Structure formats: structure tokens, C-alpha cells
Amino acid sequence: MTLFCLATALAFAAAQYLLWFYAPVEASMGVVQKIFYMHMPMAVWSMVAFAVVFVASALYLLRRDPKWDRLAGACAEVGVLFSGLALLTGMLWARPIWNVWWTWDPRLTTTLVMWFVYAAYLVLRASDMGPQRKRLVCAVLGVAAFLDVPLVFVSARYWRSIHPAVLGAQGGGLEPEMLTTLAAGVVAFGLLAATLVRLRTAQAAAEAEIAALALERIR
Secondary structure (H helix, E strand, C coil), X not given: CHHHXXXXXXXXXXXXXXXXXXXXXXXXXXXXXXXXXXXXXXXXXXXXXXXXXHHHHHHHHHHCCHHHHHHHHHHHHHHHHHHHHHHHHHHHHHHHHHCCCCCCCHHHHHHHHHHHHXXXXXXXHCCCCCHHHHHHHHHHHHHHHHHHHHHHHHHHHHCCCCCCCCCCCCCCCCCHHHHHHHXXXXXXHHXXXXXHHHHHHHXXXXXXXXXXXXXXXXX
């Protein structure tokens, strides 16, 4: 785990170096565009995390193994964190460029709905229901909540709005230096997501073990 954390730190250091000293300043947006190199990786990994919630929830429904519930919960927490930060960085990017913090276009609206759905999932996980019933209800919601994730992906690709589809100085996509910097950001945030999920699942497993030992002592 220590090596995993070290790799994450090194990846972030490399990504930040590329962001500030290697990637060119975008012609029309200027330095504000560099938010993109953090905004997009967080958006991507949030959807990956929610996809894992879907798979882990389905596996729990099939096998009733608590480890899948713990994985779903950890990934939901990371997904809500990353999608929330993606929304925030998107607003910080939009304000100086398009003179607006928020518009209710399909891309942003579906992302906000996705955030609220999974935030509600986390609220449900913190409720006072019995452990077995809570795991079952959360698994059902974890499967159903995934319905909004493909909508976010489709809206980001096919529905026009002020949200940019491509970036680049000539409007023809990303420059090679921009692609390299974006790839470094994706790797760095991917390692961070994996590290947080591993830590959170280990913590949840330890909590479950402590609760079981406490129950045995009471008996």
C-alpha cells in the first residue's frame, strides 16, 4: 500500500509539471483552460467508480458477500467526491470564459442528477437500518442508479452546449502536448481513485470485524 501511495504522489507531481511547464496555453481560453487537465480526469474516473458500484452491487445481490457491498460503498464515495469536484472545476472554468457559472443544458443537468443520486445512496448507507437489510437495499439502488451514467456519457458526446466538445489551438482537437498532459492527469487521478478505494474498503472491513467481535463479547 505504501508503494501504491508513493506511485500516486509521483504521478501527481509529473502531471502537475506537465500541466504548468509542458502543455501550451490554449489560444482562445488562455491559462484558465488548464483546469481541463484536472476536470476531465475526475469526470472520467467518477463514471468508472459508479460503474464499479453497479458491478459490485450486482455481485452482492447474486452472492450476498459483504465484501462486494464494501467495494460498492467505497467506489460510491470516490465517485461522489470526483464528480462533485468535476462540477466545481467546470464552474470555475466556465465563469471567466463564458461569463456564466451554470447552465441547465443536458450535459450539466445529467451530471448534477447523477451526483444527487449517488449522494442519496451514501445517505442511505449511513442510515440506521439493520446491516443485512441495508446492504440489500443499497445494492438494489446501486444497480438502479447506474441508469443515469450512460446518459451523462451520451450527452457529453452528442448534445451541443457551451460545454466544449474538443479543445485545441486550431479547434481541431487536442495538440500532442495537450494529449500527453491529459493522459498524465488521467493516470494520476486513476491511481488516486484506486488508492482511496483500497484504503476505504480496508477500513470498512476492519470496522465490520470490530463490530463482529463486539457482538460476540456482548453475547
